[in-house]
Amino acid sequence: MAERPASRVTSEALFERASQVIPGGVNSPVRSFRSVGGHPYFVARGEGAYVWDADDNRLLDFVQSYGASILGHAHPAVVRAVARAAERGTTFGAPTEAEVDLAEAIRARVPGCEMIRLVSSGTEATMSAIRVARGFTGRDRIVKFDGCYHGHSDGLLAGGGSGVATLGLPDSAGVPAGAVADTVVAPYNVVPELDERVACVIVEPVAANMGLVPPAEGFLEGVRAACDAVGALLIFDEVITGFRLGEGGAGAHTGVVPDLWCFGKVIGGGLPVGAFGGRADVLGVLAPLGPVYQAGTLSGNPLATAAGLAVLDQLHPDAYADLSVRVTEFGARFAQVLNDALVAGSVTDVEGRNLTARVPVVGPLFGLFFVPEGEPDVVDYPGASASAATGLYARMFRAMLDRGVALAPGPYEIAFPSMAHGEEEMTMALEVASAAADEVLAG
Numbered sequence: 001m002a003e004r005p006a007s008r009v010t011s012e013a014l015f016e017r018a019s020q021v022i023p024g025g026v027n028s029p030v031r032s033f034r035s036v037g038g039h040p041y042f043v044a045r046g047e048g049a050y051v052w053d054a055d056d057n058r059l060l061d062f063v064q065s066y067g068a069s070i071l072g073h074a075h076p077a078v079v080r081a082v083a084r085a086a087e088r089g090t091t092f093g094a095p096t097e098a099e100v101d102l103a104e105a106i107r108a109r110v111p112g113c114e115m116i117r118l119v120s121s122g123t124e125a126t127m128s129a130i131r132v133a134r135g136f137t138g139r140d141r142i143v144k145f146d147g148c149y150h151g152h153s154d155g156l157l158a159g160g161g162s163g164v165a166t167l168g169l170p171d172s173a174g175v176p177a178g179a180v181a182d183t184v185v186a187p188y189n190v191v192p193e194l195d196e197r198v199a200c201v202i203v204e205p206v207a208a209n210m211g212l213v214p215p216a217e218g219f220l221e222g223v224r225a226a227c228d229a230v231g232a233l234l235i236f237d238e239v240i241t242g243f244r245l246g247e248g249g250a251g252a253h254t255g256v257v258p259d260l261w262c263f264g265k266v267i268g269g270g271l272p273v274g275a276f277g278g279r280a281d282v283l284g285v286l287a288p289l290g291p292v293y294q295a296g297t298l299s300g301n302p303l304a305t306a307a308g309l310a311v312l313d314q315l316h317p318d319a320y321a322d323l324s325v326r327v328t329e330f331g332a333r334f335a336q337v338l339n340d341a342l343v344a345g346s347v348t349d350v351e352g353r354n355l356t357a358r359v360p361v362v363g364p365l366f367g368l369f370f371v372p373e374g375e376p377d378v379v380d381y382p383g384a385s386a387s388a389a390t391g392l393y394a395r396m397f398r399a400m401l402d403r404g405v406a407l408a409p410g411p412y413e414i415a416f417p418s419m420a421h422g423e424e425e426m427t428m429a430l431e432v433a434s435a436a437a438d439e440v441l442a443g
């Protein structure tokens with residue numbers, strides 16, 4: 001069993017200090033714990049599957065920087081690669097060999113991704129891929145799916161209204177209506193109707209920012225065909241799924257090949273990185289070859305490329321397969337433990353319907369939803385929202401954190417077990433889940 005954190009006084013004091021100088025005390029809103037209650041733990045260090053907070057409590061970490069740390073924290077190969085790179089200089093503003101190595105490593109693993117440009121975040125990758133698609137097609141309109149997250153650029157911060165495709169509304173204050181005027185928001189898992197105004201469709205091939213929602217059978221194939229029919233480009237936002245679902249990412253996992261890919265998280269080995277790539281003729285529109293401008297002072301940064309290469313070097317098909325087996329077994333038992341507790345506690349939603357737990361697993365990723373008995377699994381954003389509204393994720397989150405297991409602090413997030421999450425860790429997580437469920441669901 002994991003140990004119960006004895007004290008959080010240092011984290012509390014740090015959060016108090018942070019809140020005086022950083023809006024909300026955090027540099028990315030989900031870290032604030034607003035949607036689960038309480039205050040965040042501050043991390044002092046991490047190793048493998050674990051982090052230690054500022055009060056030296058050990059936490060079994062399923063956040064892993066939202067998937068950026070697929071090998072677990074402070075993997076020796078990554079630490080060594082970054083240290084060696086730092087000794088040679090951290091940024092030059094001139095090309096380096098490691099950039100070529102990383103682009104080649106990506107191309108070698110992702111069939112169809114012929115040319116790659118490196119950037120410094122997933123947000124930059126999606127924003128730039130869309131600019132490329134617009135430049136290539138000469139069209140303005142883009143289609144995204146409700147509940148998919150593609151970073152925080154203006155044009156992609158658009159929310160949907162109803163269950164049909166609609167022109168997007170700004171999903172954040174500060175985003176002008178004009179910035180999303182060419183963004184259509186469509187329901188996930190429904191093939192949208194396109195016309196010849198559409199430059200591109202951008203999709204998370206496995207949605208992982210509204211909980212974990214796998215693509216319905218035929219969905220990605222249908223989107224591919226719809227794009228082809230009108231000459232629109234298909235963009236896979238693989239910032240989470242890239243090098244996570246397997247070496248070839250979601251493209252290889254699902255058999256559907258997009259025109260453009262966006263990567264981030266895993267390929268930076270925990271350093272700020274992103275990449276977008278695709279067909280050579282499409283990437284040919286980028287400056288300096290073509291008219292589409294895109295640039296970055298720290299793009300292809302030596303530390304980031306060193307870390308990314310070190311990570312890709314450690315990832316082999318067997319490692320993915322082993323982790324996926326552990327996570328699949330865990331997922332089934334996790335659902336069982338939660339469902340037993342929900343029955344014992346006769347837990348219902350506001351309409352009095354019995355709630356059940358659903359633990360979707362795709363490759364080594366797992367999610368957690370609470371759905372009324374007899375209802376199908378969550379397939380879209382309204383379903384994910386209904387699950388979040390039960391409040392049960394937040395309660396499980398807190399009860400597990402109190403017992404030393406850190407899930408992501410929000411009901412729309414998913415869990416990112418790393419290669420360092422072995423049998424021992426998954427067993428510990430299950431024991432903790434069981435005790436937590438007994439307290440907050442059965443009790």
Ligand SMILES: *Cc1c(COP(=O)(O)O)cnc(C)c1O
Nearest residue numbers: 121122123149150151239240264
């Ligand atoms: C995290 C994420 C992004 C944004 O990446 P940042 O590095 O946070 O800018 C884009 N798309 C998806 C699918 C993501 O999960």
